[in-house]
Amino acid sequence: MSVRGTIVMVASASVTADPRIIKEAEALVADGWEVVVLAWDRARRDPERIERDGWRIERVGPEAAHGGGPRNVAKYWRFWAEAAARCVALAPDVIHCHDLDTAIVAVRARRRLPRLRVVLDFHELYRESRALPQGGLPGVIARAAARLVERTAIPKADVVVTVTSAHVAYYERLGARRVVLVENAPDLDRYTVVDRREDDFVVSFIGQKRWITGLVKLMQAIQPHPHLKALLAGGGTAAEEIARIASTMERIEVLGRVEPDEIPGLYHRCDAVYACYDASLGNWRTTIPVKALEGMACGLPVIVTRGTWIGDFVEQHELGFAIDPLDVAEVEEVLLRLSSDRELAREMGRRGRAIIEGGLNWAAAARRLTDAYRGLAGEAGPGPDVVD
Template sequence: MPERVIYVVRSWPRLSQTFIVNEVLALERRGLELVVCSLVRSGEVIVQPQVADVRAEVRYLDDLEHGARSVRRQLASCVRAPVRSLRALLECLRHPRLAAGYGECSALECLRHATSLAAVVREIRAHGDEPVRVHAHFAHDPALVGMLAARLTGVPFSFTAHARDLFEIPPESLAARAREATAVVTCCAVNAAYIESVVPPGDRPPVRVIHHGVDLRRFAPSGHPAPGPVPLLVSVGRLVEKKGFPDLLRALRLVKERGLRFQVRVLGDGPLLGELVRLRDELGLTGDVELPGAEDSDAVVRALRDATAFALTPRVLADGDRDGIPNVLVEAMACGLPVVTTTAGGITELVAHDVNGLLAEPGDVPGIADSLARVLTDAGSRTRLGAAARQTVERGYDTDEAASCLERVLRAGAPVPEAAR
């Protein structure tokens, strides 16, 4: 009988969370049967094309929580497991800060979602199957829902922590989730070090570093011809503060003042779009920088294949929000592109300065400008850095190898090999 894993996510599908879709597909190729339980619908119009290949059933918990059937479901959970249900309720009433910090649900709302998730577990069991695990993506609401569902059902629980969800919840809330997990997974060593620094050893299960992988066949060098008279720089990301796009625009202005020509495409959407358009125009970059909005991964692949180089300049915000290792950097490097980026978050685990990319300190606009000018003008550096970038991704960021490591956690909590740490 196939081993079934219940995946808990905040919303599905999310354009900016391609790494979760890729992970689901890779795990399915390895024979795992998944059920994706999403707290809410994403509401996004653009959907990644890979979503159509996902075999997993998708349950939207928010859809299960309306009307008379919802009331019956909640009552059934209490009747079937009265002690577990009472303990979970008391935990949420006594410790409302379980849901403090970054997140959209209160502790009691997370318990409501967990009760709906418990009903999904009961349905699976009614068909003669037994879920081997509840695994949540993101340490905020989804992990709390997963933790409470594990209490209600007795199914083992683990979660993956990423970025804002990790750094913007109280350490005691993170410790509460970790205490009941069989493993905590994260995408970079910086995140793992943070978890180990704030979660007491007695509350901490194994912390596993498993990099997000990319499809090395899809994201591959295209034999880039020599750039024409106007090189193309590409950047991809949500238009939010931590991505540092104002720094990139200001650096591009400095590069233009040196007399260098370029075209830039920034693919992505977000709350800063209007502000970035205004800044672009104020800096005199209207004809040089295109901000076309959100695109799916097929469009990202096409843009990377046409690009001369890739740039992304993240920051660490005052509230702690930061990237781990941005997946778009891995995708660009897989395509053999030289990358210009910063040392924010876990990026230095992926990029070594002047080895497989160029690094500047976050917010160092002149330093970013120097790196951009170099990839625009030095063909030898572009070739050397791009080749090394591809080799880096081949060695440590293949999606199937990452899925193999995660599979061991999901199936039986088996230790991940040291090579994957």
């Protein structure tokens, strides 16, 4: 296969812990592109250069802490400068920036490379997420800065990628020329149907631990019932505090950072998936939690937050329950309902798996990504940009 062109991806975190970036890079390599990922591995866990199958990861940026707030401003400037300079040196055909905090790299690089095509890949609504302070004067300043970056970068992008149809109109209002939906959907070959028939009932949370309150309420709901258990796996800014609290309770298993290849196997130890987040943040009201989709792919019922896009979706298709995660009694009630009626739980899981098999999977999402890139290369016939 002839090479279609070269892509430089930019990420503000370690790529080895981000399955979405890895899947996108692999899909594009399989479609004939050369890919280099510039990653700001702030904790310096990974080597400076990692060779993957047909692509590579290069580390840029200074050592820094996640969640450093204003203390990281100077380090962000250094990361943007280093990433832009390396991109210019590589002289790619396309720069593909993951999340809003890398968009400045594209703006800087294009000044030096006017013919550079720009793809902005938004994993979340950054200005309404925990990535930025939301309250007080720091929140006002941070959100204003994020909006400035949006208004500067989005109209200049050739393609904007989003993970949910709920965000399409938002980016169109900001001047996006073309919006392509690439859900963070599971790979059907990796996530297989769970058939666990044990007496205990295990509910899992597998992902970054950031919202302490929600996970504490889940742990509290489990305590009065000896047959209920929880598996809380993953790193995150709240990982240490969650582990400390869990150590004071019973039947709570806590695992730290897990590699992407370990995640599918963990679901086979579970009977339901807890995918609740803080709905006071606009980002979580409209996004699709990855763990909810993974749970559906594994044929498991999912528990999500009421009053959100995913909450409405789960209730409409009867895939599980939408709850108030701050109400311990309601969390407890749902867990008891699922654990006492295993056939109900299995039927909810079957409906979820059918939706994944019907098109809400990575193969379908990856085709939309590669079609968009073929359009950038001047090839005719790209598929639909957005699907419901």
